[in-house]
């Protein structure tokens with residue numbers, strides 16, 4: 539891989555993917571909303587490998603940001619989208635402000651669609667979106683995020699036809715220990731311990747588990763229109 543853009547690459551799974559790709563010698567651009575988060579990631583990644591790291595401030599929910607991101611990048615071999623903001627989404631549907639639901643759809647679903655729209659003609663290899671286990675095993679607490687995640691499978695199938703031969707796929711993680719859990723207001727330690735005990739893999743995921751899945755999907759020229767479940771068997775439970 540030569541040149542990869544990771545939208546949401548300032549932390550968690552996207553950051554782990556950036557580190558892996560830089561170690562393999564790829565040039566990597568990470569994008570996100572917070573300059574501080576990007577700067578911290580850049581400091582960490584600068585010594586991570588042989589490839590060059592670039593950071594760009596962009597909100598995937600804003601069309602002007604996504605358009606500028608691709609216009610500035612020129613040709614990109616692979617794009618991974620790991621961006622999501624789970625602030626305030628954990629709770630029952632009757633209690634969720636509609637503005638919060640719209641914000642989730644704007645960033646997670648329409649944001650991914652904007653990547654297809656503005657990446658068309660610029661991305662040469664693949665686009666990979668990030669879904670999540672809640673699309674396949676709803677837990678009664680974050681239904682709008684689950685809906686957005688589930689819709690990404692259909693979006694990827696549609697874009698895989700429209701943008702061919704560019705490949706478009708989805709990685710669907712199970713529970714992974716990343717900073718997003720700080721936004722959920724749940725007892726992470728207790729939740730992880732309980733789930734790990736009943737998962738076939740007997741453990742919670744790591745950002746590197748998901749980074750490796752992204753690398754596989756990006757690198758395999760015969761995978762397109764597919765959802766890859768990387769969840770320790772959570773979708774079987």
Ligand SMILES: NC(=O)c1ccc[n+]([C@@H]2O[C@H](COP(=O)([O-])OP(=O)(O)OC[C@H]3O[C@@H](n4cnc5c(N)ncnc54)[C@H](OP(=O)(O)O)[C@@H]3O)[C@@H](O)[C@H]2O)c1
Nearest residue numbers: 546549550551570571572597598621622670713714716718
């Ligand atoms: N961790 C889990 O257990 C889990 C499980 C299933 C699915 N997922 C999914 O996996 C993906 C990666 O999550 P993670 O766990 O790695 O979380 P994370 O560490 O919080 O990373 C998410 C990144 O997305 C960026 N971001 C958020 N909103 C954005 C926006 N509107 N535009 C651009 N960047 C934005 C954040 O940076 P800024 O705030 O600076 O923008 C952050 O760096 C997400 O799609 C999440 O829904 C996670």
